[in-house]
Amino acid sequence: MNKYSKLIAPVLLGTLSGLAVNVHAAGTAAGTEVTNTATLNYQINGIDQTAVTAEDKFNVDIKVDFDLARLNTDANQTSLETDEVIVAAFVVNNTGNAPTSFAVAAANATGTTVNANGTDYTDTIDLTGTYTYYVDVNGDGQLDAGDTAITVTDEIPADDSVTIFVVLPKENITGVDGDVAVTDLTVNGVASTINGTTYNLDTADNDPSNGSTDDAAVPNGATTIEVVYANGATPADADNSEVLSDVLELAFPNLNGDGITDNLTKTSVVISDPINGTTNPKAIPGAVVEYTIRIVNTGTASATNVIVTDTLPTDTTYVTDSLLVSYDDLTTPAAADAANVTESSGVITANLGEVAAEEANVIVFQVTIN
Amino acid sequence: MRLLTTLLLLLPLSVFAQVNLNTEVFLVAPVTQADGSVVEEWQDAGTIAPGDKIGYRITYTNTGSEAVSGVVINNPVPENTTYVANSANGQAATVTYSVYGELFARMQDLKVDEDGQLRPARAQDINQIRWVLQQAVAAGKSGSVEFKVRVN
Numbered sequence: 001m002n003k004y005s006k007l008i009a010p011v012l013l014g015t016l017s018g019l020a021v022n023v024h025a026a027g028t029a030a031g032t033e034v035t036n037t038a039t040l041n042y043q044i045n046g047i048d049q050t051a052v053t054a055e056d057k058f059n060v061d062i063k064v065d066f067d068l069a070r071l072n073t074d075a076n077q078t079s080l081e082t083d084e085v086i087v088a089a090f091v092v093n094n095t096g097n098a099p100t101s102f103a104v105a106a107a108n109a110t111g112t113t114v115n116a117n118g119t120d121y122t123d124t125i126d127l128t129g130t131y132t133y134y135v136d137v138n139g140d141g142q143l144d145a146g147d148t149a150i151t152v153t154d155e156i157p158a159d160d161s162v163t164i165f166v167v168l169p170k171e172n173i174t175g176v177d178g179d180v181a182v183t184d185l186t187v188n189g190v191a192s193t194i195n196g197t198t199y200n201l202d203t204a205d206n207d208p209s210n211g212s213t214d215d216a217a218v219p220n221g222a223t224t225i226e227v228v229y230a231n232g233a234t235p236a237d238a239d240n241s242e243v244l245s246d247v248l249e250l251a252f253p254n255l256n257g258d259g260i261t262d263n264l265t266k267t268s269v270v271i272s273d274p275i276n277g278t279t280n281p282k283a284i285p286g287a288v289v290e291y292t293i294r295i296v297n298t299g300t301a302s303a304t305n306v307i308v309t310d311t312l313p314t315d316t317t318y319v320t321d322s323l324l325v326s327y328d329d330l331t332t333p334a335a336a337d338a339a340n341v342t343e344s345s346g347v348i349t350a351n352l353g354e355v356a357a358e359e360a361n362v363i364v365f366q367v368t369i370n
Numbered sequence: 371m372r373l374l375t376t377l378l379l380l381l382p383l384s385v386f387a388q389v390n391l392n393t394e395v396f397l398v399a400p401v402t403q404a405d406g407s408v409v410e411e412w413q414d415a416g417t418i419a420p421g422d423k424i425g426y427r428i429t430y431t432n433t434g435s436e437a438v439s440g441v442v443i444n445n446p447v448p449e450n451t452t453y454v455a456n457s458a459n460g461q462a463a464t465v466t467y468s469v470y471g472e473l474f475a476r477m478q479d480l481k482v483d484e485d486g487q488l489r490p491a492r493a494q495d496i497n498q499i500r501w502v503l504q505q506a507v508a509a510g511k512s513g514s515v516e517f518k519v520r521v522n
Contacts, residue, residue: 039444
C-alpha cells in the first residue's frame with residue numbers, strides 16, 4: 001500500500017464501465033476494424049531517438065449465430081373458429097454479430113412429441129396445404145392485420161429477435177378434439193449486410209453450394225470479411241440451420257357426449273302428492289315433480305353462448321319461483337339467476353353463457369301435475 | 371538547388387530510424403495433435419470472429435550500425451478486445467501493465483478502484499502493456515514480444 005499507492009489514483013471508473021459497454025451477447029459488430037498500435041522508444045549512445053510505431057488491422061468477421069424458441073409456453077390451441085389458424089409460433093433470436101435475414105420453412109413433424117409447459121404432446125394429425133409465415137411487425141405476440149407475410153425475414157439486427165407465426169387456413173386442419181399437430185420450423189441465415197456490402201450465407205462452413213466465396217473455408221485476409229458459422233451451443237456446430245418444433249392442439253367443446261353417454265341429461269323425481277305427502281309420493285294429479293337438467297362439457301375448450309330451453313310437459317303447471325341453477329355442478333342448487341334463467345309461458349330458458357371444459361351446469365325446477 | 375536542399379533535409383530522418391518495428395496478428399486456435407494433446411497454434415488471421423483468441427507478435431529489428439539501448443515497447447490493448455491473463459511475454463523483457471495508460475506496474479501490484487473499493491486488477495482491466503528490454507539490441511539483431519487478446 002505504501003510503495004504502489006500512487007498507482008491507484010489514475011484508475012478511473014470510466015475506464016472500467018467503458019469496457020463493460022462493449023460486451024454484448026453478440027460480440028463486437030461484424031466489420032468493426034480493430035487496430036493494434038505498437039510504439040518503440042529507444043536510445044543510441046544514451047540519447048533518445050524518435051519513437052517508431054507499427055500498426056496492424058483486422059476486421060471482425062461475420063459470426064452467424066441464432067437460436068429458436070417457442071413463443072408460447074403452453075401448447076397453441078384452436079377450436080377452428082377463425083379462418084386462419086396459428087399452427088406454430090417461434091422467436092428467432094439473432095445472437096450473431098451481424099444483421100442477418102432468415103429463411104423460414106415449416107413442415108409436419110409426424111409422430112414426434114413436444115413438451116409444452118410440463119405436458120407431453122404427441123403428434124396425431126398431419127396438416128395440409130401451404131403455410132403462410134407472418135412476421136409479428138409490432139412485436140405484441142399476437143397475429144395482427146398489420147403483420148406481413150414473408151418467406152425470408154428482413155435483416156434482424158444483432159442481439160435482436162423476430163417472432164414468426166406459421167399460419168394455415170382452417171380448412172387444412174382436420175381432426176377431433178384433443179388431436180395434436182406438431183410442426184417443425186427450419187430456419188437458415190440468408191444474408192448479412194456489412195458496411196453496404198451484402199454477404200450471402202452458405203449452409204455451412206466448407207459448403208460452396210450457393211456459390212458464396214465469403215465463408216471461413218476460404219479465408220482471404222484479415223481485413224476482408226468472412227463468414228463463420230458459430231450457430232449452435234458450445235461447441236459451435238458450424239452450420240447455418242436450426243430446427244424447433246411447436247405444438248397445436250385441437251380443442252373443441254363437447255356438449256354432445258361420446259355416443260355412449262349423453263352430455264345433456266334430464267331426470268325427474270316426484271316430490272310429493274296430495275294423498276301421501278312426501279312419503280312414497282305417486283305421480284297423481286296434484287303431485288309435485290322436480291326436474292333436473294344437467295349439461296356437461298367433456299371437451300377441452302370452453303363452450304360459449306350455451307342456452308338450454310325446455311318446454312314443460314303438457315298437463316303440468318310450473319311451480320312459481322321453483323327455478324334454480326348451479327353453475328358449479330351442485331345437484332341441489334341453492335340460487336336462482338333470474339336474469340339469465342327464466343320461465344315464461346311454459347318454457348324454461350337457461351342462458352348459461354360459458355361452460356368451461358370439464359365443467360357442468362345444473363338447472364332444477366318443479367311442476368305440478370294437473 | 372532547392373531539390374537538393376529538400377533531399378538533404380529528408381536524409382537525416384531516415385538515418386535516425388534505426389529500428390524497424392512490425393506488428394502481426396494471428397488467430398490462436400487449439401489444435402489437437404496426433405498424440406491427442408491439444409496445442410495452441412498461431413494461425414493465419416483470415417477469419418476472426420467475436421470470442422476468438424488472437425495473438426499479436428511485435429517484432430523489432432536494429433537496422434542501424436550501432437547498438438540501441440533503453441528499448442521500451444508500449445502497446446495499448448486494441449479496442450473491442452480483452453487482454454488474456456499472463457499472455458504478454460518477450461525475450462529478456464520486463465513486462466508491466468497499466469489500467470489507465472500512465473502508470474505501469476507488475477500485474478500483482480496493480481489495484482483498481484471500483485466503487486470506492488480497492489481490488490486487485492484483473493486481466494480485463496488491462497489497458498496497456500509495456501515491455502522494457504533488459505539489454506541493448508546490437509546492430510542487425512532482432513527480437514519479438516507478444517501478447518494475446520480475446521475479441522469481444
